[in-house]
Amino acid sequence: MDPQGRTEDPGLAAVARRRAALARERADRAEAAAERHELLARKPGREFHTQIARTHRRTAECHRASARLQDDFALRATAWVGGRGTQPRFMTVVAEECGTGSAAVTLLDTEQNQLAVAVSDQLSRTAQDLEYVLGEGPGQDAAAGYRPVHVSGPEIAARWPGYGPSLVSLGISSVAAVPLRTQDSCIGSLTVFDPRPGDVRPAHLTKVAEALTRIVLLDPDADPDLYGGTDVRAIVQQATGVLSARIGCSVGDALALIKARAFAEDMSPDAVARQIVHGDLKLT
Secondary structure, X not given: OOOOOOOOXXXXXXXXXXXXXXXXXXXXXXXXXXXXXXXXXXXXXXXXXXXXXXXXXXXXXXHHHHHHHHHHHHHHHHHOOOOOOXXXXXXXXXXXXXXXXXXXXXXXXXXXXXXXXXXXXXHHHHHHHHHHHHOOOHHHHHHHHOOOEEEEOOHHHHHOOOHXXXXXXXXXXXXXXXXXXXXXXEEEEEEEEOOOHHHOOHHHHHXXXXXXXXXXXXXXXXXXXXXXXXXXXXXXXXXXXXXXXXXXXXXXXXXXXXXXXXXXXXXXXXXXXXXXXXXXXXOO
16 A cells, blocks of 8 residues: 555556566667677678667667556556556557557458457547448558558548548547558557647657557567457457348348448447347347
């Protein structure tokens, strides 16, 4: 218990601090390796070590960014009163690092199907559900094109005829997204909504995305669940199978029906899926 009478959650805070310490150790090792290769690069005919050094420097930066995110989350977890109230979200820390209050991470399969989502707040969740239902948006574009996306103002509705007007109706006037890239693939995207103008820098967002990619996939202590903040769309997948068998349609058509119903009723796809699985909703 701290001097103010609050009880620290020993789980979240301790794990986040440990991961931050490990990230700093990895950064130190990468920087030491970079220094060795920079020395080797000074020798005639060994200039190729310069590129190796740059790779290690970039890796070190990524680990340092990861450590900052973990440290910030540890502070929030420490302030969380004994498990009471709302558990802190790791994505809230990510959003603040990106200069906004609303950010979302989506994890995709090789066919760009959304497998899971983690959000910082309800606004980003609603926006991400719209992208999932409508099949278009910044996160999908960033992942499919392996490049950053930044759209604002009237261009939002012009670029995404279905998604854009719905996003604007939420009061969002600017959106940016970057892919979560591995060496030879893309596992998803990071999307930020209404970031501060000075923080919409592809290089900065990419560094945050690289840190997230390590946190959820590449590090030895990777955490795809992001401290319990990742929502796997398992209920939607289950409902798709149930509906497909019930009405005798393909899985793709069943998913399209669920998404259409969610959009028409202004509900989340997860809510529609739960009704189907529980037998409370019949779609024909």
